[in-house]
Amino acid sequence: MPELVEVEILKRNLTKEILGKKINKVEVFLDKIVYNKKEYFIKNIENKLVTDVIRKGKWLFIGLEGLFLVIHFRMEGRLFLKNMKDLYDRHDYVVFTFDKFKLYYNDSRLFGKMEIIKKDQLDDFVKDKKLGIEYDDELLTSKYLKNKFVKHHVGIKKMLLDQSYITGIGNIYADEILFESKINPRNYANDLSNKNLSDIIKNTKKVFAASLEKNGTYLDIYGKRGTFEQLLMVHKRQGEKCYKCGSLIIKEKIGGRGTYYCPICQKM
DNA sequence: AGTGCGACCCGAACGC
DNA sequence: TGCGTTCGGGTCGCAC
Numbered sequence: 218m219p220e221l222v223e224v225e226i227l228k229r230n231l232t233k234e235i236l237g238k239k240i241n242k243v244e245v246f247l248d249k250i251v252y253n254k255k256e257y258f259i260k261n262i263e264n265k266l267v268t269d270v271i272r273k274g275k276w277l278f279i280g281l282e283g284l285f286l287v288i289h290f291r292m293e294g295r296l297f298l299k300n301m302k303d304l305y306d307r308h309d310y311v312v313f314t315f316d317k318f319k320l321y322y323n324d325s326r327l328f329g330k331m332e333i334i335k336k337d338q339l340d341d342f343v344k345d346k347k348l349g350i351e352y353d354d355e356l357l358t359s360k361y362l363k364n365k366f367v368k369h370h371v372g373i374k375k376m377l378l379d380q381s382y383i384t385g386i387g388n389i390y391a392d393e394i395l396f397e398s399k400i401n402p403r404n405y406a407n408d409l410s411n412k413n414l415s416d417i418i419k420n421t422k423k424v425f426a427a428s429l430e431k432n433g434t435y436l437d438i439y440g441k442r443g444t445f446e447q448l449l450m451v452h453k454r455q456g457e458k459c460y461k462c463g464s465l466i467i468k469e470k471i472g473g474r475g476t477y478y479c480p481i482c483q484k485m
Numbered sequence: 486a487g488t489g490c491g492a493c494c495c496g497a498a499c500g501c
Numbered sequence: 502t503g504c505g506t507t508c509g510g511g512t513c514g515c516a517c
Binding site: 487488489490491492493494495496497498499500501 | 510
C-alpha cells in the first residue's frame with residue numbers, strides 16, 4: 218500500500234522522469250477517479266509543463282504551471298511509465314501522454330482519487346485535509362506529541378494512523394514503529410511516557426529511512442517492487458517467530474485495522 | 486470535542 | 502473443482 222515512503226519513491230521517480238516535460242494529452246477512462254468535471258480536468262492539464270513534484274504525507278502534488286494535479290493512491294493506486302505502444306491494462310483509468318512515453322494511473326480497487334486545484338489553493342487543501350507535520354520536521358518532538366495526545370484516551374496505534382498528528386504513517390509502518398519502540402498498540406496515547414514518545418519519533422525516522430533505502434514495499438513507476446517487505450519485523454507475520462525474542466507474532470483487530478505485534482516485546 | 490463505525494471497492498484468501 | 506463469503510486498506514461523513 219502506498220504510504221509516505223512509497224509515495225516518496227514515486228515522487229523521486231517522477232522528478233527524474235517528468236519534471237520540466239510537457240503533458241500533450243490526457244485520457245480519462247473512468248470519470249469517478251477524477252473529482253473535477255472531466256472536460257475541465259482535461260482542458261487544464263493538456264499542453265502544460267510539469268513545474269513541481271511535491272509530496273505531503275501520502276498525497277502527491279504535480280505542479281502544472283499555476284495548477285496542482287493532486288493524487289491520492291489509497292490502497293492500490295499506481296503510476297507506471299510505459300512506452301507509447303504499450304497496451305492498456307484493464308485497470309488503467311487515467312493516461313498522461315508526454316513526447317516520448319505515457320504515464321498510466323492504474324487502480325484495481327478504484328479507491329484512489331485525483332483532482333486539479335489552483336496553485337494558491339495548496340495551503341487550504343492541506344488545512345482541509347488536516348495534514349499534520351512530516352516525520353522529518355524539526356517540530357516533531359516528544360513535547361509536540363504529548364500536547365497532541367493529552368486528550369486522547371485511545372490506543373496509540375489509532376493515533377499513529379490519524380494523519381493530523383504525524384502525517385504519512387499507514388498500517389504497515391504503524392505496526393513496525395510500535396514494535397521498534399516496544400509499545401503495545403493498545404496502550405493509551407495519553408498514558409505514554411516522554412521516553413515512549415521520543416522512541417516513536419526516533420523509530421519513525423529509522424523505519425522510514427530503512428524502507429526508503431530498499432525502495433519501500435510497493436511498485437515504482439518502472440513496475441519494480443521495493444524490497445522492504447522482506448525486512449518487516451511484525452507486519453503480516455502472524456504465527457511466525459519474533460526476530461527479537463522468539464515468541465509468536467499475533468494479529469488482532471485494533472481500531473478497526475489488522476494489527477500485528479509481539480506480545481512479549483510489546484507488553485501493555 | 487472526541488470517538489467509533491460504515492461506506493467506498495474488488496481481488497485475494499478462505500471455507501465448505 | 503467450484504461456488505459463496507469474508508477481509509482489507511485510507512479517508513470521509515455521520516451518529517453518539
